Every structure is written in structure tokens, then in C-alpha cells.
Amino acid sequence: MSAQGKTGHLKRRIGPGLLTAYGVGVMVGAGIYVLVGTVAAQAGIYAPLAFLLAGLIAAPSALSYAELSTRIPEAAGEAAYVEAGTGSRALGLIVGLAIVAGGTVSAAAVLRGGAGYLTGFVDIPFNISVIGLGLMLLAVAIVGVLESLAMAAAFTVIEVIGLMLVVWAGWQAPVSPDFTAPAAPYFSGIGVAATLAFFAFIGFEDIVNMAEEVKRPERSLPIAIIASLLITTLLYVIVTLSAVRAVPLEDLAASERPLALVYEAGGGAVVVLSAIAVTAALNGVLAQVVMAARVLYGLGKRGGLLGLFRHAHPRFGTPVLATVLIGAVVIGAALVLPVSDLAGVTSTILLVVFTLVNGALILLKRQSPKAPFRVANWVPVVGLIFALLALMAFAFGAAS
Template identity: 45%
Template sequence: MTNADITENQVELKRKLTLPLLTLYGLGVTVGAGIYVLVGATAAQAGLYAPISFLIAAAVVSFTGFTYAEMSTRYPVSAGEAAYVRAGLNSRTLTLIVGLLVAASGIVSSAAVSIGAAAYVGEIISLPPVFLTTAIILIVGALAVWGILESVFIAAIFTVIELGGLSLVIYYGISSDPAILTELGDLVPPFEISVWGGILSASLLAFFAFVGFEDIANVAEEVVEPHKTLPWGIILTLLVATIAYFLVVSVVVLIVPMAELAGSAAPLALVFEKSGNATGGIFHLIAIVATTNGVLIQIIMASRVIYGLAKQKNLPSFLATVHPVTRTPLIATAVIVALVLIFATLLPIDRLAQATSSIVLTVFFLVNLSLIRLKMTSDEPTGNVFVVPIWVPVLGVISSTALLVTGLLPL
């Protein structure tokens, strides 16, 4: 077959992502606006015990994380969640619904993060927020179509900067008040219904900070040795994120007065108020990088989901077009960018964040349910499949449902 015989629809995605790049990809979308923006809102509900809310959210996510580790090695394809549900629940309708929900979570999350990024940039460049939001989305969209290795490499650099920012929070927080190391016991909550009600309610917001690890499954067709790389990418992403979140939130709630923290849209920056303008300015730039990185990676993920759904014949085939030069799904990416622009200009950031958490928890429920049914109706897979015991997806169903319901109750 000659090059002239190859159409764009026949061009495949290229396997470029190794374990370090994949882990940084997962961390890039996970360690982003959630921890940089929503700590104040979480503390407003949980108070001093906000770190416990993050640990509860981590526990909920961990069960589903191991479910994804098995499912992603059973079915290492783009639009992974849709493929999982189709295999486990054997419903074409649910398959399409789950795929669209996953894409929607990426779109809504990108919109929320782009608003935060524009707010940070707006403190440096005096331009209308809508203009800045639009510019950020368009620039990031161009990066997303450039190429998977190029865009993920840029995201990896941004991720290292993000983690550096969180390290700065921990370092300057402890160095400004070393006595907080003796106050860690204060973070253990008493067994009181009112206290735990606030902690559990705040866990839904804390959960938003973990949204992103599941995006790893949606670049499966671009991962080198997916059966080995995908499970470790998921596990390392969750482990690093959990440790970083607990340390950062613990330092922040012990250093910053609760009245200031609960009302702040940029809570981590409050740690640097006593450190001088230079350090605060550096952290401010890091926050811009973190939020912009979140937009980039979510757009990449959502475009791969749309591409995967089209490739699986659940959406029009033109959305599965891969450009022969960039080897990226150009049309699917353009559609996602357009939708992100619409949501970012119509809805506020808090509603977008809550909507993202609810969408993702619904997807988690269905993915866990799919693995349960697969384990009950078929033999254990052989070969290079990461296998977990059935109680893992069972606890994934229970914990995801409990957190989703808790978020809906007026606690």
C-alpha cells in the first residue's frame, strides 16, 4: 500500500508515552486547580479537619483506581470507560452514555480550571476575564493538537512545576512556624456527628482534587507496553497525589487563620504572605502554570474519548479522523475546545467543580459495576492483565455511591 492509499481515517495514534510521562500526565491533571483553588472551600465545611476530607476522598478513589488498573489492561483502548461498560454490562446505550459523561467531565473540568487560570493571569494583565479565558482555551487547544508527545511533554514540565509549588507551600509553611509539627494531633477529629457531617460533606469537594487519574485510561492507545505501564501509572499518580494533598492541606489549615482560609479563592498563596513579595510572586506564576496545565490535559483526555467513541462506532466516524502529520484527533479536539469555551463563559467555577465531581462519581459507579459483572460471569483473564479481587470493585461501588449521596444531602 502506498502513502497515497492511506487516508486520514486509517492513520493510527502513535505509542509514545512511557511510565514517567504517563505518571506525570496523570499527576498533571490531578494535581491542578483542585488543590490550588478549592482548599478554602473544603476548609469552610470541614474546618481544621479538612485533611481528613482529602483522605476520605483518596480512599474512595483508591478502590476505583485499582478497578481501572484491571480494566485498562483488559481493554487498553481510547474511551476506556465506554469500552469497560460495554464489556461488563453489554449495553450499547450505557456505553454511549458513559463515554459522553467522561467527555463531559473533561469539558466541564476544563471550563472550571480555565476560569481559575484567567483569574490568576488577570492579576498580572489587566484584561476582561472573558477575553483571558477565551485566549487561554484557544492557546491550550492548539497545544493539544500539536502532537501527543509534544503536548504531554509540555504538560510533564508543567506538572513538575506544580509539584514544586506544593513543595514550596510545605517548606515555607513549616519554616515560618515550626511549632505546627507538634500540632498534627489536632487534625484528628472527635467522634461527633456535627464534625463528621462537615468532613463528609467537604469530601465531595476534596474529591474534585483527585479527578484526573482516570484520564490515564483514555490515552491507552498512545502508551508503550500498556499492560505494564497503565496500572503503575494509575497507582503512582494516586499515591503521590494523596501524600502531597495531605501534607499541603495540613500545613495550610494549621498556618492560615480559618476565617481567611475559608473565604479565599487562592488559599495556598496565603501561606506566603509573611515570606515577602518575591516568594509570593513565584508561587503566583506556579499557580498559573498549574491551572493552565489542567486545561491542557483535560482537553487531551476529552478529545481521546470522543475519538474512541467514534472509532467504536458510537459517534459519527468523522470524529475518529487522525491527522497524518500531527497524529492527533484534530476534529475531535476542535469540538472539545468549542464546548469548553461555551461552558467557561456561561457557568461559574463552583457549579462547574461540583458538576464534575458528580459526573465522575457516576462513571466510577458504572465502571466498578461492570468489573463486578465481568468477574461473576466470566473466567479470570489470562496473560498480562492486572487482576484485583472482587471486593475491590464492590467497595468501589459502595464508596462512590456513598460520597455521591453525601454530596446531595444538606449535612
């Protein structure tokens, strides 16, 4: 391999539209197809409120990411932000590795969920479906970022169509008795549900790690981060409202395929929504594998053992070694770990990272107020507080 092949740069091929589709796709693929029942079990008929609260928890951190992405447009975004804000190279490295771990675990959870939907209408062993889907996505991620994000954009369109079908079916179905005579809100349960729903918003932070492959990152990154969060929050609230309207809460909470129940209640064929759910899972896995590989690539410039990953393929322009490693771990974790454990670990990791990233922006604003894209000084403070409160609620929910 030539020297250029060993140290080659990533190629800037991505615009704001494709980047926004990537963000929406990874968020929609991160769990809405499997999380609705879990959230409804905690929040009851107020599950849509829990998703709205989860979006509000994520919003200040998303704005902080938007500013930081223009201050430090690097592949290992969070690691670079924390390192710049705190002056600690070691803490930045820990944060970067945590993001890699979070993305890998998240991808494993979604791959496992997608394989479950697939085996529901295709007669193949579960492990074979996990391995087959995982290897297919790994191949796409290696071939190129434009190809990966173009496939992700196509998947995103299918995902959104699927969610709109769920909304349509939910309003065609007879109204559930739980919806017509709702119980009084249980605010502690809604709070715990919001922290669980937070998993479905994982993805906007992935956008910043594409910075070295984006055209005009100082403009494209903030647009994609903010737009993707707004779009997915609206989708989630509408979909969850349709779900609790159409399906009794007990059935919704007990199902591993809750949106399929909604679609069936409205007269739709479950196989159609199951196929769309598989597509959503593929999108979520592909996006997380691409992201985690870019973080490893960005960490590689810090040298040491991680220097192995600072290699871009001369033809594909992708970090092949990092991508293969991430893909292999994702497939392995999906084969052995349950979705609930994977989702809980991912949410905890990311809430800790959000706390540190917001803290880093507070420090950077004091050092240098100017930035290509700026948010108010109170935004990272609120983001830090929200992340800490969500961590406390998550810990409370796990202990109870």
C-alpha cells in the first residue's frame, strides 16, 4: 500500500441534505420500532409526552454540538471538544473511546432487533440473520461514505413511510379503552420513560463525527443537527400518540414488535411493517458503524496503538481497518446480549458524554466567545443539567 493509502485523508463528499437524512435515519433506526412498548409500560397513555420530554432533554446538547462542530470540525468530535475545553488529552481519549463503545453497543442492539423482525416473516435462524445482515452492512460501510449515506438516505425514506403507515393505521383502528378513559399521570413513571425514550434520539451526535467528509462543515453540520432533531421529535410524538390510541397499554407493553400491533389494529399486513422495521434497523446499524469507525480514525492521529486506525483506503477513502473492527464487535455483541441491556448501556454512556461535552463548551466560551455558529451561554449549562438529571432518573429507574 502506498504512503497515501496509509495516511490518506477522508474525502469531502457530503452536503447538508444527505447529512440531515443520515441524522434522521440513525435516530429513527435507533429504537422507535421497539421502544414504544417499553416507554408505554412506564408512562402509560402519556408515552407521547415522554418522547417529547426526551427530545427536550436532547435539544440543548444538540445545540451545544452544533456550535462545537463549527469550532472544531474533526472526525473524533467529542474527544476533540473535551480535550480542547479541559486541556486533558487523557479525558478526551476516554470520551472518544466511550463514543466508540456507545455507537458499537447501540448498533448491536438495533441489529438484534432488526434480526428479530426479519425472522418473524422469513424462516431463517436468528443467528444467521444477525451475521448475514451485519456482513452486508459492513461491506457497504467499507466501499465508501457517499455510498453508505446514499443507502442510509434511501433507508430513511422507507423508515419514514413506515412510520406514516403506523400513524394512518393507528387512527383507522378502534379507539383503545385506555385512551378514552386515561388514568391520572404518574410523573415519576413519565420521567423514567423519558430517559428510556432518550435512546431513540441517539444519532444527532453522530453527525459531528462526519465533519472531515462534509462540504462546508461550518454551515452543513449545524443545519443537519438541528433539522434532524426537530424532524424525529415530531415523528416520535405522532407515532406514539397513534400507538396508545389504537392498542391497549398492556398489549403494547408486552410486545417486542409494538408498531406491528398498531399496524395490524388498523387492518394492515404485519409483514409489510416488519419488512420496514428491518430496513430501519439496517439504517441504524450502518449509521453507527460508519460513525464509530470515523471516531477511531480521528483518535488515530493521537498516535500510540490507536495510530493503526488513522488509515484511509486509497480507493474507497474510508477507514477500512476501523470499520472492520467495529463491524465484527457489533455482530458479536448482537449475538449474545439482549436489547434492553444494550439500550441501557448506550443511554448511560451518552448521557455521561453529553455532560462532559456541555461542560467543555462552557469552558471554551469563556476562553474564546467567537465561533462560526454560536448558541446562547445558557444553552450548554441547561444541557449539562438536563444530562445529569436524566442520568439520575435512569439510575433511579434501574434501582426501582
